[in-house]
Amino acid sequence: xxxxxxxxxxxxxxxxxxxxxxxxxxxxxxxxxxxxxxxxxxxxxxxxxxxxxxxxxxxxxxxxxxxxxxxxxxxxxxxxxxxxxxxxxxxxxxxxxxxxxxxxxxxxxxxxxxxxxxxxxxxxxxxxxxxxxxxxxxxxxxxxxxxxxxxxxxxxxxxxxxxxxxxxxxxxxxxxxxxxxxxxxxxxxxxxxxxxxxxxxxxxxxxxxxxxxxxxxxxxxxxxxxxxxxxxxxxxxxxxxxxxxxxxxxxxxxxxxxxxxxxxxxxxxxxxxxxxxxxxxxxxxxxxxxxxxxxxxxxxxxxxxxxxxxxxxxxxxxxxxxxxxxxxxxxxxxxxxxxxxxxxxxxxxxxxxx
Amino acid sequence: xxxxxxxxxxxxxxxxxxxxxxxxxxxxxxxxxxxxxxxxxxxxxxxxxxxxxxxxxxxxxxxxxxxxxxxxxxxxxxxxxxxxxxxxxxxxxxxxxxxxxxxxxxxxxxxxxxxxxxxxxxxxxxxxxxxxxxxxxxxxxxxxxxxxxxxxxxxxxxxxxxxxxxxxxxxxxxxxxxxxxxxxxxxxxxxxxxxxxxxxxxxxxxxxxxxxxxxxxxxxxxxxxxxxxxxxxxxxxxxxxxxxxxxxxxxxxxxxxxxxxxxxxxxxxxxxxxxxxxxxxxxxxxxxxxxxxxxxxxxxxxxxxxxxxxxxxxxxxxxxxxxxxxxxxxxxxxxxxxxxxxxxxxxxxxxxxxxxxxxxxxxxxxxxxxxxxxxxxxxxxxxxxxxxxxxxxxxxxxxxxxxxxxxxxxxxxxxxxxxxxxxxxxxxxxxxxxxxxxxxxxxxxxxxxxxxxxxxxxxxxxxxxxxxxxxxxxxxxxxxxxxxxxxxxxxxxxxxxxxxxxxxxxxxxxxxxxxxxxxxxxxxxxxxxxxxxxxxxxxxxxxxxxxxxxxxxxxxxxxxxxxxxxxxxxxxxxxxxxxxxxxxxxxxxxxxxxxxxxxxxxxxxx
Numbered sequence: 001x002x003x004x005x006x007x008x009x010x011x012x013x014x015x016x017x018x019x020x021x022x023x024x025x026x027x028x029x030x031x032x033x034x035x036x037x038x039x040x041x042x043x044x045x046x047x048x049x050x051x052x053x054x055x056x057x058x059x060x061x062x063x064x065x066x067x068x069x070x071x072x073x074x075x076x077x078x079x080x081x082x083x084x085x086x087x088x089x090x091x092x093x094x095x096x097x098x099x100x101x102x103x104x105x106x107x108x109x110x111x112x113x114x115x116x117x118x119x120x121x122x123x124x125x126x127x128x129x130x131x132x133x134x135x136x137x138x139x140x141x142x143x144x145x146x147x148x149x150x151x152x153x154x155x156x157x158x159x160x161x162x163x164x165x166x167x168x169x170x171x172x173x174x175x176x177x178x179x180x181x182x183x184x185x186x187x188x189x190x191x192x193x194x195x196x197x198x199x200x201x202x203x204x205x206x207x208x209x210x211x212x213x214x215x216x217x218x219x220x221x222x223x224x225x226x227x228x229x230x231x232x233x234x235x236x237x238x239x240x241x242x243x244x245x246x247x248x249x250x251x252x253x254x255x256x257x258x259x260x261x262x263x264x265x266x267x268x269x270x271x272x273x274x275x276x277x278x279x280x281x282x283x284x285x286x287x288x289x290x291x292x293x294x295x296x297x298x299x300x301x302x303x304x305x306x307x308x309x310x311x312x313x314x315x316x317x318x319x320x321x322x323x324x325x326x327x328x329x330x331x332x333x334x335x336x337x338x339x340x341x342x343x344x345x346x347x348x349x350x351x352x353x354x
Numbered sequence: 355x356x357x358x359x360x361x362x363x364x365x366x367x368x369x370x371x372x373x374x375x376x377x378x379x380x381x382x383x384x385x386x387x388x389x390x391x392x393x394x395x396x397x398x399x400x401x402x403x404x405x406x407x408x409x410x411x412x413x414x415x416x417x418x419x420x421x422x423x424x425x426x427x428x429x430x431x432x433x434x435x436x437x438x439x440x441x442x443x444x445x446x447x448x449x450x451x452x453x454x455x456x457x458x459x460x461x462x463x464x465x466x467x468x469x470x471x472x473x474x475x476x477x478x479x480x481x482x483x484x485x486x487x488x489x490x491x492x493x494x495x496x497x498x499x500x501x502x503x504x505x506x507x508x509x510x511x512x513x514x515x516x517x518x519x520x521x522x523x524x525x526x527x528x529x530x531x532x533x534x535x536x537x538x539x540x541x542x543x544x545x546x547x548x549x550x551x552x553x554x555x556x557x558x559x560x561x562x563x564x565x566x567x568x569x570x571x572x573x574x575x576x577x578x579x580x581x582x583x584x585x586x587x588x589x590x591x592x593x594x595x596x597x598x599x600x601x602x603x604x605x606x607x608x609x610x611x612x613x614x615x616x617x618x619x620x621x622x623x624x625x626x627x628x629x630x631x632x633x634x635x636x637x638x639x640x641x642x643x644x645x646x647x648x649x650x651x652x653x654x655x656x657x658x659x660x661x662x663x664x665x666x667x668x669x670x671x672x673x674x675x676x677x678x679x680x681x682x683x684x685x686x687x688x689x690x691x692x693x694x695x696x697x698x699x700x701x702x703x704x705x706x707x708x709x710x711x712x713x714x715x716x717x718x719x720x721x722x723x724x725x726x727x728x729x730x731x732x733x734x735x736x737x738x739x740x741x742x743x744x745x746x747x748x749x750x751x752x753x754x755x756x757x758x759x760x761x762x763x764x765x766x767x768x769x770x771x772x773x774x775x776x777x778x779x780x781x782x783x784x785x786x787x788x789x790x791x792x793x794x795x796x797x798x799x800x801x802x803x804x805x806x807x808x809x810x811x812x813x814x815x816x817x818x819x820x821x822x823x824x825x826x827x828x829x830x831x832x833x834x835x836x837x838x839x840x841x842x843x844x845x846x847x848x849x850x851x852x853x854x855x856x857x858x859x860x861x862x863x864x865x866x867x868x869x870x871x872x873x874x875x876x877x878x879x880x881x882x883x884x885x886x887x888x889x890x891x892x893x894x895x896x897x898x899x900x901x902x903x904x905x906x907x908x909x910x911x912x913x914x915x916x917x918x919x920x921x922x923x924x925x926x927x928x929x930x931x932x933x934x935x936x937x938x939x940x941x942x943x944x945x946x947x948x949x950x951x952x953x954x955x956x957x958x959x960x
Binding site: 046055056173291 | 620625671721728729772820845
């Protein structure tokens with residue numbers, strides 16, 4: 001189907017080019033061969049400029065109509081709605097400026113297309129005009145900068161004393177993620193890649209002599225988060241740069257070998273609730289329809305899909321970068337505690353290995 | 355200083371045609387003539403551009419039809435595409451080398467190198483660059499670095515594949531990725547030579563503009579092209595050496611066991627000895643060049659477009675002094691905004707605030723430029739030559755691409771779109787496509803000056819319109835892919851069912867990209883065909899005011915057969931009228947810079 005569509009598009013473009021050459025050729029009769037634009041060229045290209053403006057507008061409308069629903073949708077963290085609000089304001093401003101400036105540019109190109117004998121206006125400068133379009137961006141940007149900086153500062157002000165946060169370490173390596181929970185004491189044990197000992201099942205290098213580490217819990221498959229509780233992520237990487245990207249939570253931070261980076265957010269919507277979200281349900285339905293079509297065509301990577309939050313790697317990290325992911329489960333406090341009960345602590349897993 | 359240089363070159367002018375006998379080698383290969391060197395830059399740039407664009411089409415095909423077998427992959431990629439299916443490692447290599455080639459080899463050397471060389475001496479009224487010999491060395495170092503970059507594609511374990519930003523540790527450790535072995539070594543060597551070439555070129559441009567201007571050519575009578583090239587060269591001199599130091603330190607880490615950028619690494623079952631270094635340091639050093647670099651790419655295009663737009667609108671550029679001021683402001687700000695590439699790199703968030711502030715300030719001079727261009731069109735008599743179309747195209751893509759910079763430059767908003775396709779869409783429109791349009795505009799406009807022949811305008815029109823539609827067709831929908839959270843540099847998105855509904859966007863973008871690639875073949879045909887068979891050009895085909903059109907078309911060293919022309923006015927006296935409403939020179943809507951002030955003519959203080 002796509003191949004057919006492609007061929008049709010290519011054919012249509014080829015025909016369009018052929019026809020355009022024809023038009024140009026026809027417009028060349030009885031004219032000079034100077035290769036400098038004449039009145040006919042000016043007229044044709046002036047009209048095309050106007051056409052191009054229409055094209056830009058139609059493309060914008062088409063993209064919104066056809067693909068407006070692919071964007072991320074309802075944010076699942078406390079700061080997410082503030083983020084989306086700032087994004088919406090910036091977008092509205094961008095589209096306003098875009099629509100007006102493109103219109104002026106292309107309309108002028110159409111309106112003032114050259115004609116023999118026409119006199120252009122000698123208009124070299126005007127201080128008032130230039131002042132106006134310097135001061136307007138200054139004022140608008142001042143507002144945006146202030147709003148952005150307030151959001152940024154409140155996001156990045158990570159206070160471990162405030163609001164009883166849960167400490168979780170995200171540990172990145174080529175090409176998977178591990179999560180370490182700080183356990184009942186909520187303090188992560190010291191760790192360094194030099195302490196990794198595969199034989200003793202110490203896969204992320206926790207200091208065996210540090211008592212804070214004994215109750216730490218390592219999850220290698222899923223990242224579980226209790227809803228409504230502030231989480232502070234401490235990120236580490238054992239080999240190259242990675243980036244912990246959790247798009248539904250509007251959260252991202254690089255994982256840098258040799259240092260610990262951090263990011264904090266409070267998840268507000270459980271996985272179950274998000275599956276009920278009307279936009280999300282619609283998106284899932286749409287995707288499952290596409291997958292069903294592919295399944296019918298014998299594609300083996302097309303099982304029905306159920307929504308889950310996801311942690312992706314967003315800094316190129318090698319050949320399997322495109323598949324470095326971990327499922328995130330946001331659940332109620334009780335479900336989270338029940339899940340945590342089933343996990344082995346670091347001390348237990350060490351003992352089991354010996 | 356300038357007076358002595360002047361006297362010297364005038365003496366020099368008299369002995370033309372007497373003693374230097376030009377052989378094929380001195381004329382076409384080891385030439386010290388700036389016009390020939392500019393052609394060498396342009397053609398080398400076009401060849402590298404062809405390679406870069408071909409790579410982009412291949413990886414676009416992989417994203418649109420992941421895992422599909424294509425004959426072209428098998429032919430071009432060989433062992434990297436068994437049975438025609440692209441390997442993930444070569445995908446990353448293609449992305450990396452595409453970025454490197456397009457940014458450095460096409461848009462820095464191919465654009466700035468070509469037109470700085472061609473136009474600086476011709477538009478300021480100089481016989482040649484301050485040092486023709488250094489200029490020749492500069493080109494040949496560029497050629498050498500291009501050859502090494504191309505050779506690196508054939509490295510056994512693959513070419514460099516860590517992204518064009520080559521962040522360590524990925525780029526430093528052959529254990530992390532095949533491409534970080536010999537491929538990366540060659541990449542670094544090539545870039546080090548490229549930087550040397552760029553520095554020699556830039557120093558030459560700066561000295562030439564400062565010292566070799568002809569009589570009457572004050573700084574405020576310079577065409578905006580020269581202002582742009584001059585300021586670009588200054589940014590290059592300030593920032594390129596920092597990249598050289600980053601490259602050298604990375605070479606040390608890779609080959610001599612130092613730990614500038616590496617620390618605490620456990621890879622493939624063993625702990626490496628590195629301790630105390632930081633990849634974040636590399637990011638700072640890289641982007642200290644990397645960000646000014648995008649202005650090194652776009653400023654010459656802006657200068658070219660300002661000149662072409664005024665000429666084809668038959669109007670002076672609006673706000674000449676504001677244009678110069680905005681070039682200077684952009685240049686200054688460009689050196690203090692690099693941190694916006696690193697908001698989430700782990701650097702102190704307070705730094706992020708500072709960089710957000712400086713970054714968003716750049717929108718102000720950019721807005722001034724855009725509005726001034728639009729006003730230049732207003733009430734003009736627009737001559738729609740292909741160069742003019744590409745200039746208008748640049749303003750359009752610069753606005754569309756630049757506006758999304760407001761989102762990316764805001765540290766808070768950057769969190770969720772950082773390193774997604776939103777970024778790819780942004781920078782391709784604002785500096786990739788826009789700078790390419792500047793390059794094309796320059797080629798269409800100055801082709802007669804370079805080769806004495808005209809490019810075919812109808813092929814030019816088709817080239818522009820198809821490219822313009824496809825550029826938007828590729829990069830406008832790409833914003834939506836980014837807003838959906840798709841990370842860049844993913845070999846395939848099929849491992850995430852949540853991205854399944856984007857497959858058709860990917861196909862649309864790829865189809866547009868393929869068409870855009872094909873229409874460049876038409877341009878190449880037009881270019882090479884017209885060099886030999888194009889219509890002979892008159893001396894001043896575009897009725898322009900600047901000095902390069904007063905020099906004869908024939909290839910000659912020294913540019914002007916007699917004395918160097920003197921300058922009496924700024925270059926934008928288009929459609930200037932006297933008090934009685936007549937043109938200053940009757941029946942002619944332009945007044946070349948070499949024409950003295952006429953009777954009854956009011957001199958404007960620009």
